[in-house]
Amino acid sequence: MARAAIQRRLNWSIGEVVEFVDESPRVRSLVITSPGWVGHLPGQHIDIRLTAEDGYQAQRSYSIATPEEDDLLTITVELIEDGEVSPYLIEALQVGDQIEIRGPIGGYFVWHEALGGPVQLIGGGSGVVPLMAMLRARVRTGSDVPFRFLSSARSHEDLLFQNELNGIVSRDGVIVTHTLTRSHPEGWSGPARRVDKAMLEEYAWPPDHRPLAYVCGPTGFVESVATSLVEIGHEPDRIRTERFGPSGR
Amino acid sequence: MAIINRGFRRKREVGAPPDRVPPGQYVTADFPVLSAGPTPRIGWDEWRFTITDKKGTGKSWSWAEFRDMSSEQVTVDIHCVTKWSKLDTVWEGVSVDTLLTYIDDPGTHLLVRSYGGYTTNLPTNDVTGGKAWVAFGYDGEAISPEHGGPARLLVPHLYFWKSAKWVNGFDFSDHDRRGFWESYGYHEYGDPWLEQRYSGD
Numbered sequence: 121m122a123r124a125a126i127q128r129r130l131n132w133s134i135g136e137v138v139e140f141v142d143e144s145p146r147v148r149s150l151v152i153t154s155p156g157w158v159g160h161l162p163g164q165h166i167d168i169r170l171t172a173e174d175g176y177q178a179q180r181s182y183s184i185a186t187p188e189e190d191d192l193l194t195i196t197v198e199l200i201e202d203g204e205v206s207p208y209l210i211e212a213l214q215v216g217d218q219i220e221i222r223g224p225i226g227g228y229f230v231w232h233e234a235l236g237g238p239v240q241l242i243g244g245g246s247g248v249v250p251l252m253a254m255l256r257a258r259v260r261t262g263s264d265v266p267f268r269f270l271s272s273a274r275s276h277e278d279l280l281f282q283n284e285l286n287g288i289v290s291r292d293g294v295i296v297t298h299t300l301t302r303s304h305p306e307g308w309s310g311p312a313r314r315v316d317k318a319m320l321e322e323y324a325w326p327p328d329h330r331p332l333a334y335v336c337g338p339t340g341f342v343e344s345v346a347t348s349l350v351e352i353g354h355e356p357d358r359i360r361t362e363r364f365g366p367s368g369r
Numbered sequence: 370m371a372i373i374n375r376g377f378r379r380k381r382e383v384g385a386p387p388d389r390v391p392p393g394q395y396v397t398a399d400f401p402v403l404s405a406g407p408t409p410r411i412g413w414d415e416w417r418f419t420i421t422d423k424k425g426t427g428k429s430w431s432w433a434e435f436r437d438m439s440s441e442q443v444t445v446d447i448h449c450v451t452k453w454s455k456l457d458t459v460w461e462g463v464s465v466d467t468l469l470t471y472i473d474d475p476g477t478h479l480l481v482r483s484y485g486g487y488t489t490n491l492p493t494n495d496v497t498g499g500k501a502w503v504a505f506g507y508d509g510e511a512i513s514p515e516h517g518g519p520a521r522l523l524v525p526h527l528y529f530w531k532s533a534k535w536v537n538g539f540d541f542s543d544h545d546r547r548g549f550w551e552s553y554g555y556h557e558y559g560d561p562w563l564e565q566r567y568s569g570d
Contacts, residue, residue: 129567129568129569129570130554130567130568130569130570132371134372169371170374170377171371171372171373171374171377172373172374172377172378172379173373173375173378174378174379176378176379177371177393178377178379178395179393179452180452181451181452202380203380204379204380204381204395208374208376208377212376212377213374217374217375218372219372219374220371220372225554225567226553226554227552227553227554228405228549228553229405339401339402339515343402343408343515346406346407346408347407347408349407350407356406356407356409356485357406357485357486359406359407360405360406361404361405361406361407363401363402363403363404
């Protein structure tokens, strides 16, 4: 936390796209290299600035999906159909193109090993992205802090990072639960509804384990899940939230 | 050093006079919610608001006492550091000038305190002279809990994280102490027109 609190100027710098990874029909990851990147904590985000030929500029914030790794960082972007920035990032940008970035930004919605656990991650839709950075950091550092991850998606094809999560589960004993809120494939054995109190009581750490909980997703999701956590006995100051609104465009 | 992103162009008209939209912001009709933790649910019967001057002498109000003070309706534009701006928002609240008539010397700085532990810091000059309110009404209704009710600070000329939700007190002093987001790399002052988003901007 001390490192996150360092006050320094955040300058715009150049990032170059080195790879795209399709995560779902509407979600794509951009692997960006930014020489001299100062590093970041899992859960932090960056600002991206696009400049049109007529000088028009637009800025948006995107969570970083990966833990610190040299000059590389990955953002995972959900396509907002009528958005201004996400369609460009997903459909127009090519490998080798440059974009302006600055960060890292935010220092509260972060996890690093010194914060301990157990850790409860709860994500809705593309809200799983900063949570994935936390889980990937745990795996990469070989941490034994116990993690549980509850991920909510509309349908099976919207589930993000499935293969990677399955690998982590079998290898590291992290408990991952997916819930599908709109449609689910035949034979789906997991929960198939929105996250509610009963689901939290069944799949999340019980309150007496005093988990550090991270909740990220659209506003309605975060509001509902955080309120439910408090109502079933979790301590409010152990619950950290991050919301995606229309500001995510 | 700005680079041109080939093929990128403005998709929407701003829909507002440019002199009302600070640099890097876009106008939204929604009212997004942002907060660092769960929404505190504070009943009006348990709500209290306390201010202390620079000597630590204070004044405290219950909800009924607070609502007995004269209030104002204001229509203002608000600007969130996450890049959305919302124009012509209508609030009702007690001017901070009114609250300050109950203490002697506020000193130069203010640390705002909220239910749930949130804090933010401002120069006293930025909450006086008709620039700030403790608001309890939004758009003709009580402010909902997720938007900061029962009462939130309203300081529309600064980025909206300064307009603390669930506010329950002001600590005035001659010392500037960083608040919550100010300790996590956000700008000390937060003027949207100077685009003071992060420390050092």
